[in-house]
Every structure is written in C-alpha cells, then in structure tokens.
Amino acid sequence: MTSKNFDVVGIGNAIVDVLVQSDDSFLAQHGLNKGTMALVSAEQAEQLYAAMGPGVETSGGSAANTLAAVAQLGGRAGFIGRVRNDQLGAIFAHDLRATGAHFDTPAAESGAATARCMILVTPDAQRTMCTFLGASVALDPRDLDLSIVRQAQVLYLEGYLWDAEPAKRAFLAAAAEVRAHGGQVALSLSDPFCVDRHRQSFLELVEGHVDLLFANEREIMSLYATDSFERATEQVRGHCSLAALTRSDQGSLVLEGELTHLIPIYGLGPLVDTTGAGDSYAAGFLYGYTQGLSAERCGHIGALCAGQVVTQMGPRSQVSLKELVLEHLP
Amino acid sequence: MTSKNFDVVGIGNAIVDVLVQSDDSFLAQHGLNKGTMALVSAEQAEQLYAAMGPGVETSGGSAANTLAAVAQLGGRAGFIGRVRNDQLGAIFAHDLRATGAHFDTPAAESGAATARCMILVTPDAQRTMCTFLGASVALDPRDLDLSIVRQAQVLYLEGYLWDAEPAKRAFLAAAAEVRAHGGQVALSLSDPFCVDRHRQSFLELVEGHVDLLFANEREIMSLYATDSFERATEQVRGHCSLAALTRSDQGSLVLEGELTHLIPIYGLGPLVDTTGAGDSYAAGFLYGYTQGLSAERCGHIGALCAGQVVTQMGPRSQVSLKELVLEHLP
Numbered sequence: 317m318t319s320k321n322f323d324v325v326g327i328g329n330a331i332v333d334v335l336v337q338s339d340d341s342f343l344a345q346h347g348l349n350k351g352t353m354a355l356v357s358a359e360q361a362e363q364l365y366a367a368m369g370p371g372v373e374t375s376g377g378s379a380a381n382t383l384a385a386v387a388q389l390g391g392r393a394g395f396i397g398r399v400r401n402d403q404l405g406a407i408f409a410h411d412l413r414a415t416g417a418h419f420d421t422p423a424a425e426s427g428a429a430t431a432r433c434m435i436l437v438t439p440d441a442q443r444t445m446c447t448f449l450g451a452s453v454a455l456d457p458r459d460l461d462l463s464i465v466r467q468a469q470v471l472y473l474e475g476y477l478w479d480a481e482p483a484k485r486a487f488l489a490a491a492a493e494v495r496a497h498g499g500q501v502a503l504s505l506s507d508p509f510c511v512d513r514h515r516q517s518f519l520e521l522v523e524g525h526v527d528l529l530f531a532n533e534r535e536i537m538s539l540y541a542t543d544s545f546e547r548a549t550e551q552v553r554g555h556c557s558l559a560a561l562t563r564s565d566q567g568s569l570v571l572e573g574e575l576t577h578l579i580p581i582y583g584l585g586p587l588v589d590t591t592g593a594g595d596s597y598a599a600g601f602l603y604g605y606t607q608g609l610s611a612e613r614c615g616h617i618g619a620l621c622a623g624q625v626v627t628q629m630g631p632r633s634q635v636s637l638k639e640l641v642l643e644h645l646p
Numbered sequence: 647m648t649s650k651n652f653d654v655v656g657i658g659n660a661i662v663d664v665l666v667q668s669d670d671s672f673l674a675q676h677g678l679n680k681g682t683m684a685l686v687s688a689e690q691a692e693q694l695y696a697a698m699g700p701g702v703e704t705s706g707g708s709a710a711n712t713l714a715a716v717a718q719l720g721g722r723a724g725f726i727g728r729v730r731n732d733q734l735g736a737i738f739a740h741d742l743r744a745t746g747a748h749f750d751t752p753a754a755e756s757g758a759a760t761a762r763c764m765i766l767v768t769p770d771a772q773r774t775m776c777t778f779l780g781a782s783v784a785l786d787p788r789d790l791d792l793s794i795v796r797q798a799q800v801l802y803l804e805g806y807l808w809d810a811e812p813a814k815r816a817f818l819a820a821a822a823e824v825r826a827h828g829g830q831v832a833l834s835l836s837d838p839f840c841v842d843r844h845r846q847s848f849l850e851l852v853e854g855h856v857d858l859l860f861a862n863e864r865e866i867m868s869l870y871a872t873d874s875f876e877r878a879t880e881q882v883r884g885h886c887s888l889a890a891l892t893r894s895d896q897g898s899l900v901l902e903g904e905l906t907h908l909i910p911i912y913g914l915g916p917l918v919d920t921t922g923a924g925d926s927y928a929a930g931f932l933y934g935y936t937q938g939l940s941a942e943r944c945g946h947i948g949a950l951c952a953g954q955v956v957t958q959m960g961p962r963s964q965v966s967l968k969e970l971v972l973e974h975l976p
Contacts, residue, residue, distance in 0.1 A: 337964065370714070370741040370962065373703035384700070403733040403759070411700040429733070632700065634667065634959075 320499065322418070323391040323606035325468035327460075327487055328379025329452040329476055330397035330421070331431040332404040334371040335591070335629055338436035342367075343444055350438065353445040353507045355479060361448035364434055373404075374630045375411035376433055377452075378506055379474040381592050381631045385599030385621060387417040388637045391606060394418040394464050396490075400451035404430040411632075421459055424451045441587040441626065449480060456482035457489045465490045466497045469606045470528070472598070475506035475535075478514040491525050502528035504598055505535035512538050522555055528605070529559040530598045536561055549576075558611055560601055560618065562594060570615040579615035582623030582644065592631025596621040600637075613645075620644055650829065652748070653721040653936035655798035657790075657817055658709025659782035659806055660727035660751070661761040662734040664701040665921070665959055668766035672697075673774055680768065683775040683837045685809060691778035694764055703734075704960045705741035706763055707782075708836055709804040711922050711961045715929030715951060717747040718967045721936060724748040724794050726820075730781035734760040741962075751789055754781045771917040771956065779810060786812035787819045795820045796827045799936045800858070802928070805836035805865075808844040821855050832858035834928055835865035842868050852885050858935070859889040860928045866891055879906075888941055890931055890948065892924060900931075900945040909945035912953030912974065922961025926951040930967075943975075950974055 343350055346364060356364065375384075380395055387393040395412055399405030401423040408430060412419045431452040436444045455477075465471060471494040477483040491501045503526045505511050511518055518539055522529060529552060531539065536548040536559075545563075549571065552559050559571040570577040600621035604614035624640055625633050633640075673680055676694060686694065705714075710725055717723040725742055729735030731753040738760060742749045761782040766774045785807075795801060801824040807813040821831045833856045835841050841848055848869055852859060859882060861869065866878040866889075875893075879901065882889050889901040900907040930951035934944035954970055955963050963970075 365740060368740075368744065370705065370744045371737070372960065373737065375700065407701070407703065410695060410698075414698065414700045629964075630702065 320469045321392065321467040322394045322464065322469065324383060324386045324470045324472050324602045325394040325396065325464055326379035326383040326472040327396045327477065327490055328474040329377050329431055329449060330380060330399045330408050331377035331433045331447065331452065332408055333374050333376035333591070333631065334365070334432060334434045335374060335589070336368045336371045336434065336436055338369070338438055340438060343436060343438070348436065348444050348446065350444050351442050352509050353447055353476070356446045356448050358428070358448055361432060361434065361446065364446055368434065368436070372629065373407070374632065375408045376631050378476055378504060378595050379472055380412060381595035382472060382599045382602070383417050384412055384415040384632050385596050385637055386603050387415040388633065389599065389603040389641065390638050391603045394468065396421050396460060396464065398424055398451050398455040398459060399430040400424045400428065402430055404432065405451070418464070420461070421455070424454045427451060427454055435591055437589045437591065437629065441590050443589060443591040453480040453483065455480065455486055457486045460486050460490055462493050465493045468494050468499050470500050470502050470602055472502045472504070472602060474504050475510050475518065478510060478517065495525070500527040501525055502530065502602060504594065505529070505531040505539060508534040508538040511535050515539065515541065522552070527557050529556040530594065530601070531559070532562045532564070532594060560597070560615060562597055568597065568615060568619060570611050572611040577612040577615055579612070579619050582620045584623045585627035587626050589629045590626050592625045593622045595631060596625040596633065616645055617641060650799045651722065651797040652724045652794065652799065654713060654716050654800045654802050654932050655724040655726065655794055656709035656713040656802040657726045657807065657820055658804040659707050659761055659779060660710060660729045660738050661707035661763045661777065661782065662738055663704050663706035663921070663961065664695070664762060664764045665704060665919070666698045666701045666764065666766055668699070668768055670768060673766060673768070678766065678774050678776065680774050681772050682839055683777055683806070686776045686778050688758070688778055691762060691764065691776065694776055698764065702959065703737070704962065705738045706961050708806055708834060708925050709802055710742060711925035712802060712929045712932070713747050714742055714745040714962050715926050715967055716933050717745040718963065719929065719933040719971065720968050721933045724798065726751050726790060726794070728754055728781050728785040728789060729760040730754045730758065732760055734762065735781070748794070750791070751785070754784045757781060757784055765921055767919045767921065767959065771920050773919060773921040783810040783813065785810070785816055787816045790816050790820055792823050795823045798824050798829050800830050800832050800932055802832045802834070802932060804834050805840050805848065808840060808847065825855070830857040831855055832860065832932060834924065835859070835861040835869060838864040838868040841865050845869065845871065852882070857887050859886045860924065860931070861889070862892045862894070862924060890927070890945060892927055898927065898945060898949060900941050902941040907942040907945055909942070909949050912950045914953045915957035917956050919959045920956050922955045923952045925961060926955040926963065946975055947971060
C-alpha cells in the first residue's frame with residue numbers, strides 16, 4: 317500500500333463549529349439530548365443561536381477533524397467536503413489546509429451557507445450538538461475527485477453523511493473506487509441517533525464494505541439494536557477486520573479477529589470539553605495503521621490524541637499531536 | 647448621574663478576531679512588531695491569513711471587548727460600531743448582545759466586509775495584531791444614535807478610531823453630546839504606534855475633553871514623546887480627573903488629582919494570552935466608577951478582570967466576571 321500518495325482521505329460534512337458554554341437547563345428548555353447531535357433547519361439554527369451565549373468559532377466536522385489531526389501527526393491527509401463560497405467556508409478551508417491536509421473540493425457558488433454546528437458545552441465537559449447542514453448537503457458524486465480517492469491507503473467516512481442522500485451516494489461510489497484500487501474503507505458511526513435513523517443501511521455497509529469500524533458504546537449497541545455492549549461486540553467481531561470501540565472514561569477496545577486489546581485512557585489534565593474526542597481517537601488510530609503499526613499501538617495513539625483534545629475547548633488540538641506522541645509513546 | 651439609562655456607552659471598531667498560535671520567527675518573517683497593532687489592506691490580510699496556522703474566531707474590538715465585560719459585570723452597557731451584513735458581522739452582533747450589551751448600529755449593506763484582526767499569540771503570551779478595518783471605517787456621524795449617547799454616564803472611546811477619519815468625527819460629536827448632557831468622557835490610547843500617528847490630536851483631546859484616561863506605559867510615554875514614565879505621569883496628572891496607567895506585570899497606577907494609587911496585579915493562573923488585558927482593565931474600572939466606588943477600588947476591579955482574561959485565549963472572559971469580583975473583592 318505504500319505506493320499511494322495519501323495515507324488517509326476522508327469524506328464528511330464541512331462544518332464550522334460555534335462553541336458555547338451552556339448548562340443543563342438550557343438543554344432542557346430547548347429539548348436537546350445531551351451528548352448527541354440533532355439536525356436543525358436554518359430557521360431553528362437562527363432561533364437557537366439568538367438564545368445562546370457568546371460563542372467561539374472553530375473549524376469542525378467529524379471526518380475533517382480526523383483528517384486535520386492525521387495531518388498534524390505527520391500523515392498524508394486529504395479531505396473531500398462541501399462549503400459555500402462565504403466567510404465561514406473560507407475559514408474552514410484555511411484551517412484545514414493550514415494543518416497540511418489537502419482540500420480542494422470546489423465551494424458551492426449558490427444555495428445554502430456553509431454548514432454550522434452549534435456545540436453546547438456543559439460544566440460536565442459533555443458536548444451537545446445542533447447542526448445546520450447547509451452547503452454540506454450539496455456534496456454529490458460529481459464533486460468526488462476520484463484521482464484523490466484512488467490514492468488513499470484508507471478512505472475514512474463519517475456516518476453523519478448518511479443524513480444527506482447525495483452525499484451518501486458519493487460516499488458509496490468512493491468506497492467502491494478505493495477498494496477497486498487496493499485501498500481500505502474505514503467508517504465512523506458518528507452518533508447513536510444517526511445510527512438509529514439509518515440502521516439497516518449501516519448494517520449492510522459494515523457487513524459488506526468496511527474494513528475498519530469506529531464506534532462508541534452507544535453507537536455499536538444502537539447498530540445491533542441491543543442493550544448489551546458484550547453482545548454488540550461479539551456481533552461486530554466477525555464483520556470487520558478491525559473495530560475500535562470507545563467507552564468514554566472506561567477506555568477502548570480494539571477487536572482484531574479473535575483478539576481483544578484493552579486500551580486505557582490517557583488522562584492529560586482536567587476534562588474541559590469532549591468535542592472531537594472520537595474524531596481524534598480515529599485520527600491517531602488511522603495514522604498508526606497507515607504507518608504499519610500494530611492494532612494495539614494504533615489504539616494507544618488514538619487514546620492519547622483523544623486524551624489531549626478533551627483538555628481544551630474545541631475539536632482540534634491546540635498543541636502539536638506529533639510532539640505529543642513522541643513524548644508519551646516514543 | 648444615576649438617572650441615565652446606560653452606565654457606559656462605547657464607540658469603537660467592530661471586529662472579529664482570528665487567534666492563531668505563532669512564534670517569533672513568523673513575526674520576524676512578516677515584519678511584525680511584537681505587542682503592537684498594524685493596519686493591513688484586504689490584500690495584505692489575505693496573504694497573511696494564507697501563511698498563518700489554523701485559527702479560532704472570536705468577537706473582538708477594543709471598546710467592544712470593554713463593553714461586553716461591563717455588561718458581564720452587571721453594568722448597563724451600550725456599543726456603537728459598524729459591521730457589514732455578512733456572516734462575521736452577525737457573529738459580532740450576536741456575541742455582544744449575548745452579554746446583555748445594547749448594540750443596534752445598522753450593518754453596512756455594501757462596501758468592505760466586517761473588520762478582522764489577526765492576532766498572533768507567541769509562547770510568551772504576547773499578542774501581535776494585524777487589523778483589516780473593513781466596514782468599521784464606514785462608521786460616521788450619521789450612524790451615531792445620539793439618544794443612546796446622551797443616556798451614558800460615561801462615553802468610552804478607543805484611540806484606534808483615530809485611524810478612520812469619519813469615525814474620528816463621530817467620536818468627537820459623541821464626546822460633545824455626552825458632555826452637554828452631564829456625562830463624562832473616557833479614552834483609551836489603544837496602541838503606542840496609534841498614538842504616534844495622531845499625537846497632536848490626542849494631546850488636544852486629552853487636555854480639553856477627556857475625564858478618564860486609560861493607557862499603558864508605552865502609550866503614555868508616546869503621548870508625551872518622552873522616554874521617562876515618571877515624566878509622562880506628571881504631565882498627564884494635570885489634564886484628566888482620573889488616569890489609569892497599566893504596566894503589565896508591574897501592576898498599575900491610578901492618578902487621582904495629587905494622589906497616586908498603586909494597584910497590584912492579580913495572578914490567577916499561568917499567563918496564556920494577553921489579548922484583551924487592557925480592555926478588561928478598563929471594563930472593571932469603568933464598572934466600579936459608574937457604581938460610585940473609589941478610584942482605588944476601581945483599579946482593583948480592573949486589575950482583577952485583566953488578571954482573569956490573560957489566563958485564557960481570546961479577549962473576552964470565559965468565566966463570569968460578576969462572580970469573579972464577588973469572590974475576590976467581596
């Protein structure tokens with residue numbers, strides 16, 4: 317696989333995050349389910365924004381966060397996703413390219429504005445998200461730069477794209493293309509409600525087309541419609557060559573054939589904001605994987621990157637992940 | 647003065663900040679003078695932005711930061727400044743209103759985009775700023791809502807406005823209006839180079855129209871074209887009823903007639919980013935002043951607010967300043 321030009325190429329929603337400190341009563345008042353992601357219309361987004369406190373804007377998007385971190389780690393990263401040609405779209409593109417990642421999906425010239433995700437961070441460091449998908453939904457198979465997809469060792473897809481039908485088609489076309497050229501497909505399940513909305517379709521994907529699966533406890537249980545994490549674990553084991561299952565402060569499990577590697581958490585400081593924890597875990601794992609490291613070591617790099625990002629506000633590390641790995645996992 | 651509807655009304659540039667972690671070599675490479683503010687054209691801003699690392703966007707503007715903090719402290723705050731009707735303009739307006747401050751200057755319908763300030767934060771926590779003034783420059787006397795200005799106990803003006811001729815005229819018209827209605831005028835000198843560009847004009851203003859002056863050591867020395875802080879101190883003493891002179895980690899001096907109050911710094915944690923330190927000091931001071939507190943106590947509240955904001959990235963406190971004051975200065 318080393319003749320490829322990219323270690324990891326991601327397809328996902330191109331989103332700018334608006335981070336706001338909030339509290340449980342605000343979530344209750346607006347009917348928001350803590351720790352999950354809800355889709356909102358432009359009108360709902362306006363109303364919610366008007367009610368929120370002062371925010372901080374930072375580039376986000378699940379797969380985009382992962383690819384930014386892969387680039388920060390020193391991996392060759394590419395991203396495909398759609399912004400509008402507006403101020404937030406320019407910010408998204410700048411921040412991603414500034415990490416060293418390749419990003420050249422043309423910005424939409426008309427239609428909805430660049431996607432925005434309002435992230436309410438509660439004092440327990442949990443994040444609750446309301447996403448206006450905007451221009452992200454406009455991604456379709458014609459936007460796919462297959463010359464980049466073919467050059468990926470691993471194609472990384474976020475489950476959130478399943479909420480946008482044309483993006484889902486782009487996603488499947490890219491998965492077929494990368495596999496036809498000897499690459500592998502990785503999927504993040506993204507969110508328990510997202511899994512719930514698209515369960516059958518995700519099951520077919522996981523069972524037929526996914527080499528590496530990333531999910532947290534609630535997502536994998538939602539996929540197999542079970543309330544037993546152990547049962548979900550046994551079900552997924554047969555279907556992907558590798559599955560990394562994260563369990564918040566209980567660490568993570570990496571399933572590799574019949575083996576189960578238990579990975580601890582890396583507590584690097586007080587917990588501030590869990591936004592981007594899963595995205596960073598996937599980044600560390602995929603970086604290690606494309607460097608040819610063992611599954612267990614990939615899990616440790618993922619856990620370390622996640623451990624760093626939860627000590628700060630926002631989904632992308634403000635310290636060098638490359639130096640972090642050199643320091644903690646030499 | 648208590649019959650007024652606003653404790654403090656500010657006039658200033660309406661700016662969104664782009665905060666980026668940087669280093670001394672980047673400053674040197676781009677000819678930037680550490681700790682100061684440089685004005686850049688739209689083209690220069692584009693070039694610099696393309697060269698910078700990933701950023702975080704947050705509402706800024708010197709006087710706007712001060713008024714946001716006055717509102718956070720519980721004061722009745724208003725702000726006058728011009729954005730464009732674009733995405734960053736909407737973010738600026740939201741963040742200011744979300745603090746409780748009044749802000750209704752109409753957004754420009756055409757012309758340059760909302761002002762943007764690229765703030766390069768070096769590992770020593772110093773901030774170096776490059777500002778594209780954009781729509782801020784479009785503020786002119788016709789934008790002044792005199793019904794708000796007349797209702798101010800204190801009108802607060804940032805020296806940076808002197809770089810935009812129509813804004814300067816608006817600023818002088820507002821100062822005359824507030825004084826005619828029994829209010830007072832406060833001025834922040836903003837930046838040593840800004841003072842240097844407009845020294846004569848600032849001297850006339852300070853000597854004839856300013857009741858409360860805020861400046862740091864380099865600014866007050868620039869105003870009186872002297873390399874002696876003591877000499878500058880004696881010169882300013884006669885001209886304003888109150889002058890608060892900040893000296894970074896050496897604390898601040900509050901000059902009140904013949905009295906000099908020495909105010910210590912409040913070290914609340916590791917120094918992260920000095921952006922907004924002066925703005926927060928002015929906020930604490932003006933809040934105390936409009937509550938009728940002694941000049942010395944006003945200085946302490948200012949120093950406390952500044953001590954908080956330097957422990958975080960960005961110019962506006964992420965913790966409640968009201969609670970901070972209750973805790974440290976009950």
